[in-house]
Amino acid sequence: MIANQPDLYAALRSAGAELTEAASLQTLRALIAASGPEVAARLAPIDKGLLMALLRAGRGQDPIPTAAQVVAHLQTTPPAPLFAPDLGEAPSMALPTTGALPDMPAFSDPAFDAWFAAKGTRYGLGLYGENRTVYATPQFADSASDERRTVHLGIDVFAPAGTPVFAPYPGRVHVLTYNADPLDYGHTLILEHRTGNGTPFFTLYGHLGESLHRLLAPGEAVTAGQHICDLGDWPENGGWAPHLHFQIITDMLHQTGGNFFGVGHLSLWDIWQAISPDPNLILRLPPAAFTL
DSSP: OOOOOSOHHHHHHHHHHTOSSOOOHHHHHHHHHHTOHHHHHHHTTSOHHHHHHHHHHHTTSOSSTTHHHHHHHHHHSOOOOSSSSOGGGSOEEEOOSSSSSTTOOOTTSTHHHHHHHTTTOSEEEEOTTOBOGGGOSGGGOBTTBSOOOOEEOSEEEEOOTTOEEEOSSOEEEEEEEEEOSTTSOEEEEEEEEEOTTOOEEEEEEEEEOTTHHHHOOTTOEEOTTOEEEEBOOTTTTSSSSSEEEEEEESOOTTOOSSOOOSEEOGGGHHHHHHHSOOTHHHHOOOGGGGOO
16 A cells, blocks of 8 residues: 655655565556555546556665666667767767856857857766756656656757757667657657567657658658657757757557657656666767766
8 A cells, every 4th residue: 555645756765665466557557546546536546557666666675677678789789870970079068058068058058059159069968867857847746756857868969950869779669759848859760679688678759850750651661870850949959959869768658659768757766767777888988078
């Protein structure tokens, strides 16, 4: 049974620690049903795959059973570069949002374009795992706790609108859509890939140009190095300075559309890291690329 308290994520993790049987969707449903209508109503809109991951973690299991296989595959399988020139072969600069660059406009401020152009560098890098106050709004809240989802699950690559992006691995188009809400992903692509033993994983590309829909179709196969999309401009990319939000996904949870979580809860960072490990597993940039 899950106690009705302000943080139901913490309550569910504690409930997992008390399980005597393996965590399963049936177990989760039984726990929610036994916890009363208030708990059930608060958890009803929450992704059940995320709740399952939390329950497994509470029991001491891997939150995502296949995550370690995917990470091992990425560590040993050379990718094709996402950009030309490759990110590691051209000038770039880290773009932390924590105040280390006090004159930097917000990524959603049109003044950012001129500011970044004046830096004279090819690429800008927004950081994975960064706790961003820009997300501390009701849009990133949910009914399970008062905590906002503020921790960035991707790496942002800033470059001029129209910059082409290439597939890192062979796969197929899993989702191709347009997320139209302000400050959302805009045109969005999710590719499905497979490890050597057939385990699926996914890569997400957000803030794209409308050329996406001419380049690819749902279900289409792609090859490593294939031109798959272009960086979008305002406002087609959701209302941001031109950039790519690039993210690895080990499990799509119960998400069936193209608006997968791009930020996670700080208190659940161990869970979110299993769901979306560091995209630098693919980009393969030195640590210095993400520091000033």
